[in-house]
Amino acid sequence: MGRMDGKVALVTGAASNPGLGRETAMRLAEEGAKMIVTDVDEPGAQSCAEDIKAAGGEAIAMKQDVCDESRWEEVMAAARDTFGGLDVCVNNAGIAVLVPIEEMTLDEWNRQVEVNLTSVFLGCRAAIRAMKERGGGSIVNLSSVAGLVGLGRCVAYGAAKGGVRIMSKSIAVEAAQHNIRCNSVHPGVIWTNMQAQATGLNDPSGLDASVMRIPLGRHGEPLDIANCILYLASDESNYVTGAEFVVDAGMTAQ
Numbered sequence: 155m156g157r158m159d160g161k162v163a164l165v166t167g168a169a170s171n172p173g174l175g176r177e178t179a180m181r182l183a184e185e186g187a188k189m190i191v192t193d194v195d196e197p198g199a200q201s202c203a204e205d206i207k208a209a210g211g212e213a214i215a216m217k218q219d220v221c222d223e224s225r226w227e228e229v230m231a232a233a234r235d236t237f238g239g240l241d242v243c244v245n246n247a248g249i250a251v252l253v254p255i256e257e258m259t260l261d262e263w264n265r266q267v268e269v270n271l272t273s274v275f276l277g278c279r280a281a282i283r284a285m286k287e288r289g290g291g292s293i294v295n296l297s298s299v300a301g302l303v304g305l306g307r308c309v310a311y312g313a314a315k316g317g318v319r320i321m322s323k324s325i326a327v328e329a330a331q332h333n334i335r336c337n338s339v340h341p342g343v344i345w346t347n348m349q350a351q352a353t354g355l356n357d358p359s360g361l362d363a364s365v366m367r368i369p370l371g372r373h374g375e376p377l378d379i380a381n382c383i384l385y386l387a388s389d390e391s392n393y394v395t396g397a398e399f400v401v402d403a404g405m406t407a408q
Contacts, residue, residue: 156186157388162237163187164229166220166277167247169198170347174296175246176202177376178383182244183211185384188237192218192229193247212237220247220273226280239288242387243281245274245318246296250348252307263310270314271321278325282334290333294386295322296379297338299402315340319398326396335395337386342402344374369404 163182168175168191176198179191183206191206193199196217203215214236218225233240248270251262274295285291300308301315322338329336343349343366345358355361361373382401385391400406 156184157384157390158182158185158187158242161187161241161387162190162233162239163242163244163387164190164192164233164240164281165244165246166192166218166273168202168215169193169195171198171201172376173346173348174341174344174376174379175244178244178246178380179213180206180209181377181380181384182242182387183213184209185388187211187242187387189213190216190229190233190236190240192216192220194219218247220245220277221268223276226276230280230284233284234287240281240284241288241291242294243277243285243291244294244296244383244387245277247273248296248348250308250311250351252311254307255309258310266310267314267317270311271317274318275321278321278336282325282329282332285334286332291335292387292391293322293325293329293334293336294383295336295338297322297340297398299340299342299400299406301338302340302398302400302406322398323396330395335386335391337391337394337396338398339379339382339386340398340400340402340406341379342374342400342405343368344376344379344401346376367405367408368402369407372403374401374403 199215203213206213300312
């Protein structure tokens with residue numbers, strides 16, 4: 155038996171490869187979850203779904219702008235019509251524009267808050283409504299170490315990710331009466347396409363662990379985050395809610 159047998163899971167931002175969303179979707183499917191994978195990059199989401207099906211799993215892909223309120227209702231309707239409902243929602247989609255505050259435009263600030271924070275509110279609200287029909291569920295929100303400690307060039311990104319952290323705790327308290335759990339995951343330096351874009355590097359060999367103050371001395375892989383999300387999505391964590399899981403090789407322990 156798989157750890158996610160009988161569960162229906164949604165992962166947003168599942169197109170990028172390598173990426174946290176895609177790896178999480180693949181990992182949940184590997185353990186038996188029926189998957190809905192979404193992204194603004196529809197071909198990328200379709201590729202993720204096809205890989206899941208090629209490995210023997212079940213999946214559908216949908217184009218989704220996570221900031222579009224009405225699209226959330228359409229995604230939930232598709233989950234209900236295709237698989238009977240929703241048990242797990244992983245709010246993963248996000249962007250990073252890492253520039254000094256004096257160089258940041260208001261549009262860049264607003265866009266990061268919209269994609270990294272407001273979309274998570276929309277996802278949680280839609281997921282709670284759907285999960286109540288199933289008698290409970292698990293919401294996993296992707297935050298960041300930038301949502302825990304101050305990092306240079308991360309003013310908007312950190313503010314939004316810090317908001318995800320506190321919002322997740324508030325949702326956990328409010329949704330507990332419906333047997334719905336909500337937790338946040340805080341990745342450190344994980345090599346993904348978004349990390350490459352943010353750092354301007356072509357490969358992880360340019361990441362200096364000592365400069366980044368990573369005690370384990372190495373960057374992480376998307377699977378490191380996917381395995382943490384798997385635990386929170388599964389019934390193994392059925393007494394865990396309102397918690398923050400830091401997967402950062404010790405960065406924020408200093």
